[in-house]
Amino acid sequence: MANRAPTFSIQRIIFLAVSLVLCVQVGWWINVQIRESGRLLQARSEALNASLAEAWQMDSLHILAFIGASPDPSSRTGSIQGHFAILPSLEQRRAAIQKRFPQVVVVPSAITSDDLALLDGAAFLSLRPEPLIELRNQRWHSVFRAASEGAFMVVAVLSGFVLLYRKLAEELDLKLRQRNFTSAITHELKTPIASLRVWTETLFTRALSDEQRLRIRDLMEKDLARLNELVGNLLDVARAESGSLVLHVAPLELATWLRSVCESMDLRLEPGILGLQLEFTSEPLWVNADPKALGTVMENLLSNAFKYAAEPRQTTVTLDGDGDDALIVVSDLGHGIAPKDLPRVFHRFFRVGDEMTRQVTGTGLGLFLVKEIVTRHGGDVRASSRGLGLGSDFTVRLPRIPRPEDA
Numbered sequence: 001m002a003n004r005a006p007t008f009s010i011q012r013i014i015f016l017a018v019s020l021v022l023c024v025q026v027g028w029w030i031n032v033q034i035r036e037s038g039r040l041l042q043a044r045s046e047a048l049n050a051s052l053a054e055a056w057q058m059d060s061l062h063i064l065a066f067i068g069a070s071p072d073p074s075s076r077t078g079s080i081q082g083h084f085a086i087l088p089s090l091e092q093r094r095a096a097i098q099k100r101f102p103q104v105v106v107v108p109s110a111i112t113s114d115d116l117a118l119l120d121g122a123a124f125l126s127l128r129p130e131p132l133i134e135l136r137n138q139r140w141h142s143v144f145r146a147a148s149e150g151a152f153m154v155v156a157v158l159s160g161f162v163l164l165y166r167k168l169a170e171e172l173d174l175k176l177r178q179r180n181f182t183s184a185i186t187h188e189l190k191t192p193i194a195s196l197r198v199w200t201e202t203l204f205t206r207a208l209s210d211e212q213r214l215r216i217r218d219l220m221e222k223d224l225a226r227l228n229e230l231v232g233n234l235l236d237v238a239r240a241e242s243g244s245l246v247l248h249v250a251p252l253e254l255a256t257w258l259r260s261v262c263e264s265m266d267l268r269l270e271p272g273i274l275g276l277q278l279e280f281t282s283e284p285l286w287v288n289a290d291p292k293a294l295g296t297v298m299e300n301l302l303s304n305a306f307k308y309a310a311e312p313r314q315t316t317v318t319l320d321g322d323g324d325d326a327l328i329v330v331s332d333l334g335h336g337i338a339p340k341d342l343p344r345v346f347h348r349f350f351r352v353g354d355e356m357t358r359q360v361t362g363t364g365l366g367l368f369l370v371k372e373i374v375t376r377h378g379g380d381v382r383a384s385s386r387g388l389g390l391g392s393d394f395t396v397r398l399p400r401i402p403r404p405e406d407a
C-alpha cells in the first residue's frame with residue numbers, strides 16, 4: 001500500500017484544519033456570548049443605579065411639593081430645615097420609596113460611597129445587596145452556560161467529524177485494499193495457469209521419460225490444487241459476505257480430526273516442509289463444528305505459516321482445553337507481524353506491505369475467511385506476534401461441548 005500514507009496524511013491535515021477552524025469559531029462564539037451577557041448585565045446594573053436616582057428624585061419632588069403647597073409664602077424661601085414640621089415623617093417617605101422601588105433601601109447612615117443622601121439629609125438611599133449579588137451570580141452563570149454550550153458544541157461536532165473521518169478512512173483503505181486485491185488475484189490466477197500451459201506443452205511436444213512425466217504430473221496437480229483452493233476461498237468469501245455460507249455442524253472430536261488435517265496439509269505442501277510439530281492434550285475435546293469449514297481455517301493458517309516463514313520452518317500446532325473452550329494455536333517462527341498491523345490482518349483484502357515489492361503471493365482473503373468461519377462457530381480467532389522476524393501465533397478458540405455419549 002505505497003500510496004496509503006500520503007492519502008491519509010492529507011485527510012489528517014484537512015481534519016485537523018477543520019477542527020482548528022471549528023475550535024476558533026466556537027471560541028469566538030463563546031467570547032461573543034460572554035460579551036453580550038456582560039453588556040446585558042451592565043445595562044441591568046445601570047438600571048438599578050438609575051432607580052436609586054429616581055427614588056431620590058421622587059422623594060425630593062415630594063418634599064418640594066409640600067413646600068410649594070405651604071400657605072405661608074414667606075416660608076417658601078430659605079432652608080428646607082425650616083419646614084421639617086410640615087414634612088411627612090421619614091417612615092412615610094421610606095414606605096413610599098420602597099413601594100415604588102423595592103430594590104432601594106432607606107438607611108440612616110451611608111453604607112457605600114454610592115449611597116445618596118436625601119434632600120433633607122434625614123437618611124441615605126442605598127441599593128439592596130440581593131439584586132447586586134444576583135446580578136453577579138447571573139454573570140457567572142451566563143459565562144458558565146456559554147462555556148458549557150460551546151464545549152458541548154465542540155464535542156458534538158468533533159465526534160461527528162471523527163466518525164466521518166473514520167468512515168472515510170475505512171472506505172479509502174478498503175478501496176486501496178481492493179485495488180491491491182485485483183492485482184494480487186490476477187497474479188494468483190495467472191501463475192498456475194501459465195505454469196499449467198508450460199507443462200501441457202512440455203508433455204505434448206517433448207519425448208519424456210516416465211519419471212519425468214510423473215514429476216510433471218505432480219507439479220500440475222499442485223498448480224490445480226492451488227487454483228482449486230483459490231477459487232474455493234473466493235466462493236466461501238462471497239458466501240460469507242452474502243450470509244449464505246452454510247455450515248453443516250456436528251459433534252467433532254478435535255484431536256483426531258486436527259491430526260489428519262495437519263498431516264494432509266503437510267503432504268500437500270511438501271512432506272516435512274512445515275517442520276510440523278503437534279502438541280495435543282490427552283484430554284478429549286469435543287466441539288460442534290463443520291469439519292470442512294474448519295478444515296479451510298486450518299488450511300489457511302498452515303498455508304500462511306508456510307508462506308510467511310523461510311526454511312527451515314518450524315510450525316507448531318497446539319491443542320488444549322481452556323475452561324469451557326478448546327484452543328487451537330498455530331505458531332511459526334517466520335516473518336512475524338508488526339504490532340500496528342496485528343488488528344488489521346483479519347480485514348478483507350488486507351496484506352502487510354506493498355503490493356509492488358511484496359515477495360509472497362496472496363489475496364488478503366484467507367484470514368478474513370478464517371475469522372468469518374470461526375465466528376460462525378461461536379468462537380474467536382486472535383493473532384499475536386513476538387515481533388518482526390520472531391514468528392506469529394494464531395489462536396482459534398471454540399466453545400466445547402460434552403462428549404456426545406455423556407450428553
Ligand code: ADP
Nearest residue numbers: 304308336345351352362363364365366367392
Ligand atoms: P494472504 O493471501 O495475503 O496470505 P491472509 O488473509 O491469509 O492473506 O493474510 C493477511 C496478511 O497477514 C498477509 O498478507 C500477511 O502479511 C499477514 N500474515 C498472515 N499470516 C501470517 C504469518 N503466519 N506470519 C506473518 N504474517 C502473516
